[in-house]
Amino acid sequence: MLADLLIPFITIAIAEFGDKTQLSVLLLSTRTGRHLMLLTGVMSAFLIVDGFAILLGAWITDVVPANVLKIISGAIFLLFGITTLRDLDGDEDESRTFDDSPFLSGFLVIFLAEWGDKTQIASAIFATQYNPWMVLGGTMLALFMLSLSAIYLGRFILRYVKRRTITLAAGLIFMVMGAVILLL
Incomplete structure (x- = not known):
């Protein structure tokens, strides 16, 4: 159950670390002193978007046979790995506009x-394989820690770890996860 x-x-923590979403949160954090409002907006959007995905993932296990989901899941993870590696030289510097409300700005950036x-x-996909509530907890904890890091420590971390x-x-x-899912 702890694995769930x-x-x-x-996986989510490593995949999102340094992602354009986290860089956007970092950018927004440099434009406000109301960091708690920004964090609340960001986490609210993550909860809606990822919560919906986890609900869908848990529901689909009742409709689609497990062996079919396993093949699809493994293939998707492999595809994510390949596309992530192809983006190594991509430019992900996207400027965002900052509204008067850090909550609304953070929410909209993440939600969209x-x-x-x-x-x-x-x-x-994790919700098809593990307890959906634990998946939601692990996902939200990873996103919370990363968003908090982006807001308070982002510039320091990015100075020492190359994107x-x-x-x-x-x-x-992602590729290892895809291979493991396909082989087990």
Whole structure:
């Protein structure tokens, strides 16, 4: 049961670390002193987007046979790994406008950027394999820690860890997860 929490937590944390979403949160945090409002907006959006994906993932296990889901899940993780590695040289610097409300700005940036994102789909896939509540807990804990880091420590961390290294690790982890799912 602990794996139901830890596997999504570790995978999502590594995959999202240094992602454009986290960089957007970092950018927003430099434009406000109301960091708690920003964090609340960001986490509210993550809860809606990833919560929906996890509900869908848990529901689909009642409709689609487990062996079919296993093949689809493994293939999707492999695809995420490949596309993540292809983005190693991509430019993900996207400027965002900042509204007067840090809550609204954080919410809108995450809500609009995360639909169909690899971590949202990964959360749904995890919910097909693990306890959905534990998946939600692991996913939200990872996103909370990363968002908090982006808001308070982001610039410090990015000074010492190259974005390319983080992207490479995320891509490889997705590919390993895909291979493990397909082989087990």
